Amino acid sequence: MDSLVDLFLLILVAHPFAASLLWTTHGLVYLVLSRKANPTGAAEAVDYSVVIPFHDEPDGALTTAWSLAGVCPQPREIVLVDDGSAGGMPEDAKLPPGARLLRLERNGGKARALNAALRTLKTEIVVCLDADTTAVSTDWSGMLARFHDPAVGAITGKIWPVRRGGVAQRIQQLDYASVIGLIKAAETTWGALMTVSGAFVAFRSTALRAIGGWRETTATEDIDASWRLQSAGWKLGYDHRWIASVEMVPTLAGLWRQRRRWSMGMGRTVRDHMLSALRPGARQLPVAILSSLNILWVMLTLSAAVDIAANGLDSRAATLAGSTENLFTYLLASSLVFGIQFACAAAIHGRPLKSYLVLILVAPLYPLYFWGILYSSFLAGFPRGFFRRDMGRWRRTQRLADAVRREAGA
């Protein structure tokens, strides 16, 4: 019993560092291997379609569609799916060449909108973009060439946040730059992804149809589809050269709600698909194991907090933390590990150093962001997703224009 408690205390203290080490080292492996492997120049012309679902933001969907004008090769068609928007698409809206509008009368959620589009598409590759996503890369041939590997079911691209001024958006930019992209790169070397980014991803339609399309009763259709695809044996990957920019949530409250929704999706996925990772042929075992350890760590931190609240300095957690010297070592190690992780992520992104200067300034706020937003939203969202059934209907994500309008109104 004591050794089990010791193991839990070990995980409590060292897990964040161990996970960071795994991501960083494998991120470096990704960096080396992806430089060697640069698939371009597909032997055959690749036919693909683009789907842009939206609800109550036709302007954003149009901007996204027009951002594809310079992309090469051009998609066979672009489908804008209006998921029961109150005003619909304006009559005088000018669609880009090759685009068409699919109007759904009732708001049924993003997954339903995507499924409606999938049923009308004939191409083997389907690229999904959110209505706040803008294509930055113009050469998509490298991403498309990856589908020549017959086991590849989806490739997700790199999301680079649109640069804005607010603290909430800066901290998200830091998150994307130093954590999210690096994790996806590392997971690609493991052969499995925790999730594709629903805002910017290319799917093989055969794979999607084989798993019955997107599930319409989940808060996060991308996590759900990722796990079901990998359970069925399809390979998922990340391409850091295929880039899109996405507007970040402008307020901390909006950001908390978004992360709670992601945590709900995670809870639902764990409930529905965690055991399927054990099935031979399923690819997501490494991410399933690390996710389980992450969840265990969250539960252990809660237990430690309760232990300290009940027993004060006599508690086992407080004894483990021990002296001020231990706490100092912990803080120093945190800064060092985060710094190395950030440097590795920056090397993968390959952007000029000056684009990271402001992010380095907001880096000291990251612990506040972690505990105040990520941790608390996980505590609120994960059990809700795990125990309850969500219908997947969406409320439009808050944009900067909404926040400005609200402030003006006040």
Next chain:
Amino acid sequence: MRLLRHGLAIPTLLGGYLMILIAVAAILLPARFQAFSTPWIIGLVIGGFALWWVGCRLANGSRRSALGRLPRNKDTVPIAAAAPASHRSQEKEEVPVP
């Protein structure tokens, strides 16, 4: 064979993680892990990394991840005809893909 590989992958991945975990704990709490000297810690990190890597390869049943290396010519198939191994075996048994 796939069952064996998958079965081996779980302890291998967990073993790799545990080695890295102990190495980190030995750095953070030297008083509790006095037995672990610096060479031990370096060995644990390298060993943990290697075990995790092997576990991933065992779990995936393929040496290739989706890093973008184009398959060799004999593996290259037209995009429209692609399917993972599990689906190809289903087709042989004439089980309809949903």
